[in-house]
Amino acid sequence: MISKANLRKIVYRLKRLYPPIKTSLNYRNPFELLIATILSAQCTDARVNIVTKTLFKEYRTPEDFSSANTKKLKSIIRPTGYYHSKAKYIKEASKIIVRSFGSRVPDTMEGLLQLPGVGRKTANIILSVAYNKTEGIAVDTHVKRLSKRLGLTQSDNPDKIEEDLMTITPKALWNKIAILLILHGRNVCYARKPRCADCILNDVCPSAFSY
Numbered sequence: 001m002i003s004k005a006n007l008r009k010i011v012y013r014l015k016r017l018y019p020p021i022k023t024s025l026n027y028r029n030p031f032e033l034l035i036a037t038i039l040s041a042q043c044t045d046a047r048v049n050i051v052t053k054t055l056f057k058e059y060r061t062p063e064d065f066s067s068a069n070t071k072k073l074k075s076i077i078r079p080t081g082y083y084h085s086k087a088k089y090i091k092e093a094s095k096i097i098v099r100s101f102g103s104r105v106p107d108t109m110e111g112l113l114q115l116p117g118v119g120r121k122t123a124n125i126i127l128s129v130a131y132n133k134t135e136g137i138a139v140d141t142h143v144k145r146l147s148k149r150l151g152l153t154q155s156d157n158p159d160k161i162e163e164d165l166m167t168i169t170p171k172a173l174w175n176k177i178a179i180l181l182i183l184h185g186r187n188v189c190y191a192r193k194p195r196c197a198d199c200i201l202n203d204v205c206p207s208a209f210s211y
């Protein structure tokens with residue numbers, strides 16, 4: 001497992017390399033963020049933003065989405081891919097929000113995990129971005145890959161990786177570390193051919209130059 005000194009170096013250097021940014025998804029309230037996040041699975045944020053521009057004109061509230069014509073909803077969200085399951089998740093989640101949460105997106109991990117299409121990763125995004133709350137660390141494919149390569153975890157299981165990251169990083173850094181690992185995964189530490197020679201972490205990374 002990584003030493004605290006090396007973890008500090010990783011966080012410090014990545015923070016300097018990637019200054020703060022907000023999510024690139026467009027939304028006006030927690031509900032729109034939820035819908036946009038569901039649509040962003042296996043799709044770029046840019047494409048989701050094009051789709052939600054039309055979508056959020058057509059449907060505004062959880063009530064609108066829960067009673068939406070499924071065929072029409074699917075045709076609007078089709079460019080984001082996996083539109084059959086995404087339409088199902090969106091409608092079901094909207095119904096639960098209306099029925100069980102007074103038409104308001106829940107602001108707890110427990111509440112969010114009751115919504116179809118919402119796993120811990122999406123729930124963490126909603127909590128941190130919409131409600132400025134931190135209950136965990138969103139583990140996506142980049143966080144998973146980099147955590148293992150950097151020696152932050154030994155596991156391949158997202159829940160265990162989250163647990164390991166939460167153990168070794170202070171709570172104040174939970175949101176930050178996920179964002180930093182995602183950005184470094186997108187820009188340098190690629191899945192297939194990581195750019196170790198250009199990487200500012202290659203002196204502290206146990207996997208440097210091993211791919």
Ligand code: SF4
Nearest residue numbers: 189194196199205208
């Ligand atoms: S040194 Fe290589 S494997 Fe390690 S984080 Fe950098 S790019 Fe990834």
